[in-house]
């Protein structure tokens with residue numbers, strides 16, 4: 001059997017190598033397929049959880065050398081916190097280590113030895129947790145994460161074929177005793193399900209493929225709907241409520257997923273509790289959802305109002321303010337503020353009693369009234385505010401510049417506006433496939 005995924009770029013391919021049957025066979029097949037044209041590096045993660053782990057790392061290094069592959073190993077530091085799942089801790093650490101070792105090896109392709117039965121088990125475990133199509137879709141065949149392509153070339157291969165290959169090639173592998181430990185759900189499944197349904201793998205893997213297709217289709221429909229109904233800051237709830245229930249929950253889930261991992265109960269509550277004109281809030285992991293003027297908004301959890309601090313906005317560009325989860329955008333243009341006034345600013349939260357003036361010639365009014373008039377929702381009224389060295393208000397996040405701060409027309413000037421993080425370009429995100 002040959003590895004069916006070939007590297008996209010680069011001269012180095014890495015293989016996630018536990019030393020077990022499957023990854024030993026994959027390492028062997030990858031070295032064969034590379035045929036000296038590419039360097040193959042075996043990557044081992046030492047979880048530090050079992051007494052045999054040192055021996056396994058030594059075994060892996062020796063096997064890699066005997067196959068003509070390079071070898072790298074990372075020992076995970078720390079330990080799971082009390083109450084944390086050992087599996088989840090090991091998995092997260094393994095992912096980080098495999099990513100970092102792949103990058104350090106100069107590769108962008110990482111091969112994992114998951115096969116059809118692993119996929120079938122993932123499907124069943126997800127179903128037992130009540131997962132929707134995204135979870136039931138199981139592991140993707142390949143997925144880019146932070147510049148590394150995680151590929152599973154044997155995801156459609158039956159386990160028996162891999163075992164036959166390993167035996168035929170006379171390979172040696174490790175049997176991990178924890179694979180028999182019934183405290184882990186996957187092991188219990190292996191011990192009870194496969195003896196009862198020995199041919200079940202094919203159907204379950206096929207069901208996972210259907211789920212993937214359904215998931216991808218739902219994501220496409222959500223994109224089409226959100227292009228009409230939403231911006232990163234606001235989802236039109238009135239228009240959402242006119243969609244069919246399934247389509248509305250699909251679009252809502254997709255919009256919320258850009259801010260949080262929405263539990264099914266949140267989607268249900270939002271759709272059933274909201275009615276036209278309602279102002280309401282719903283707690284969610286990491287923040288709050290707010291219905292305001294028939295739009296849904298997200299606010300990330302703010303532990304406390306950030307402390308006042310000096311900022312310099314005299315140079316055009318994007319000035320990120322992580323403590324306020326947003327950024328000032330400074331651009332040449334009128335109306336604006338004289339650049340030298342922007343060099344020594346104090347950024348702080350609303351203290352109460354501030355006055356804001358919309359336009360030259362209009363009357364300054366309380367910040368609260370100005371926010372109401374601008375339709376700035378209550379949870380976005382905390383700030384930040386910018387004051388000059390003389391303590392005069394220059395700009396307010398969400399409202400813009402105070403007209404009293406405008407420079408004369410013939411003066412060089414910079415315009416200042418605020419953007420929340422949700423409206424800023426995102427850096428490349430992590431995908432979700434389990435490994």
Ligand SMILES: Nc1ncnc2c1ncn2[C@@H]1O[C@H](COP(=O)(O)OP(=O)(O)OP(=O)(O)O)[C@@H](O)[C@H]1O
Nearest residue numbers: 016017018020021022023024043044045112113114
């Ligand atoms: N400690 C590890 N170091 C490096 N890669 C690992 C490690 N554990 C798992 N992997 C990768 O993830 C895949 C799936 O992990 P899983 O725990 O199902 O496999 P395993 O039983 O440890 O070993 P194998 O799949 O090689 O028989 C492995 O085939 C391997 O590619």
